[in-house]
Amino acid sequence: MSDTAVPDADETTDADVSPLRVGVVGGGFIGRTVGTEFVEHEDADVVALADIDPDVLDETGAKLGVDADARYDDYETMLDAESLDAVLIGTPHTLHYDQILAAFERDLHVLCDKPLTTDLDDARDLVDRDADRDEVLMVGYQRHLYPAFVEARELWAEEDREPRWITAEVCQDWVDRFEDAWRQDADLSGGGYLYDTGSHLLDCVLWSTGLTPEAVSATMQFVDDAERIDGRANVTVRFTNGATASFSLSGETPCMREHVRMWDEEGAVTLDSKDWEPSEYAEIDEDSGEHRPRLSRGDQPTKAEAFVEAVRTGEDPVATALDGLRVTAVTEAAYESARSDGSFVAIDPEDVTLD
The missing domain is CATH 3.40.50.720 (NAD(P)-binding Rossmann-like Domain)
Structure with missing residues (x-):
């Protein structure tokens, strides 16, 4: 240094x-x-x-x-x-x-x-x-910096709230766009659409809910004979609290959209994005229906700002090595499941347990 x-x-x-x-x-x-x-x-x-x-x-x-x-x-x-x-x-x-x-x-x-x-x-x-x-x-x-996902994380951190049913989907024109790029060279990318854009989708659910995944099942459509590059994937994650999350990913659509729904007994939070813009946030409950809290996007730091702040203060960064490990554990389990018979693959609790 x-x-x-x-x-x-x-x-x-x-x-x-x-x-x-x-x-x-x-x-x-x-x-x-x-x-x-x-x-x-x-x-x-x-x-x-x-x-x-x-x-x-x-x-x-x-x-x-x-x-x-x-x-x-x-x-x-x-x-x-x-x-x-x-x-x-x-x-x-x-x-x-x-x-x-x-x-x-x-x-x-x-x-x-x-x-x-x-x-x-x-x-x-x-x-x-x-x-x-x-x-x-x-x-x-970067979704750790988006006000919508910060708001969702704060809601699920409340003592009496815990998501039970989660759906998340993302799509874009990925297969055709990156046909000759390193993203579809498994020796460089490590996998396909799930390891690329899908990594963000897995992370935002794991981070904002704080839930601990225990097993993963997946089916995939691969674009290569070696079954290393997936163009589409459907992933089910089972959590230790009994909750489940269903992830649907397609790299074969004409434009980008992302939709996340997280439900408990009281209602839900919804997060929606298009064309890579920060997500819009809404809350749903039985009594008042759907409402959209006013979120300040002016306070959203860049990755560089968040990084420099962590260096200066000595505090943990917004996305830690453990966050990265949790995503890798779920991703690797999904590929293992998809390349076999789609049955659930257990995750080592030490890989995904938050401190």
Whole structure:
């Protein structure tokens, strides 16, 4: 870690804070968009970039204002050559584990795009390692920042409320759009639509409800003969409190829509999104019908803002390594079920139990 690391908030004033020196690993969509959030943050500087594609390296490097001599075709070379405080990892899914470990070895803060990993043992290992570190590891599940899902999480945290029946669906034009992209190369993506956009859907339900999954059943339609890339999936999750969640995912529709319904004996919360906009929120109850609380979107932080805040305060990030492990555990169980006979696959309680 460099000498410009952001100090603890209790030991300094805002005027004394040196900008967080950030290196970006992967110059694709996440590297450009979240990297730009860091560029626009007054307490962060993007000072280095690594990508294996020279054209991407030049284009994203120019967009983020990274000097030509701080652009690298190898991320470990960048980590060794540059004085960094943190890295943003926006690479294909199966690369995350090794790249996070490399950052851990250099005592860097890490913001990694979802999923945390595509291997359950690797996810367990990262959770264990992260518990022994002072630095921040945040996973890029942005629905943790959406006021609608924060509101839902607060409602289900109330002492007398607990969801019992959940339905969640998401769809988009994914199969055709990414036919020749890394997202449909299982060696890089780890799976198909469930491991890509579906990861967000699983996460938002697990995080906002706080429920503990115990078993998963799934059926999938694969777009490849090896049955590694799913284009459509139907997943049922059974929770320890007796609740169930039904997830329906399709990567074969002309536009994006997301709908989540969470019911208990008193009513429900509904969350709806289109075209990647933050979700709209409503509550339903037997007496007053449906109503929409006024939510302030002006207070919604970016991923970079949430990450820098966690670094400065020393508090847990909004999406932790354990959140990532929980999603990986459910996802891997779903693929195991779908590739066999669709029967329920049990989940190890240690992988999904919240502290």
